[in-house]
Amino acid sequence: MPQSYWLMKSEPDAFSLDDLKKSPKKTTTWEGVRNYQARNIMRDLCKKGDGVLFYHSRTKEPAIVGLAKVVKESYPDHTQFDPDSPYFDPKATLDNPRWFMVDVQYDSHFKTPVTLAEAKQTEALSNMVLVNRGRLSVQPVTAQEWKLILKMGKR
DSSP: OOSSEEEEEEOTTTSOHHHHHHSGGGEEEOOOOOOHHHHHIIIIIOOTTOEEEEEEOSSSSOEEEEEEEEEEEEEEOGGGGOTTSTTOOTTOOSSSOOOEEEEEEEEEEEEEEEEHHHHHTOGGGTTOHHHHSTTOSEEEEOHHHHHHHHHHHTO
16 A cells, blocks of 8 residues: 555646556656656655556546656656756756656556536545645645545546
8 A cells, every 4th residue: 555645637639648648667767857746756756666646637528637656756756957958957956956856657547537516516535635735736645545545547
């Protein structure tokens, strides 16, 4: 059983859960996060084996569509050093990186995606970060929220 639980957002036209499933070893870097709170979560809290709810954002119907897991803990995000990357940060140096990433691996698709609208209508999820502070791209999920989302997704 995972130690901790997270929700990670991705725009499906940029990188979807299907893309993760098709990645080599069903694994990818979770790069390009440029929010300090999300960065701190990945850098300081995400551990190998943690569970991830994979959320498709900026779609007609945003939803949690499946599961992944953290397979490599925090290390410097290489895109911050690449001047050709949209995630380049001129203030970042190899000696003092500003941005970090983790590696995540595909686990499964939900039989039924759990939509944001549905989460907002579920009383037991009323304190979930997704419902209250939806813009954060990497966010904590409680064990109770995790269990309920899994149940909702496998209807």
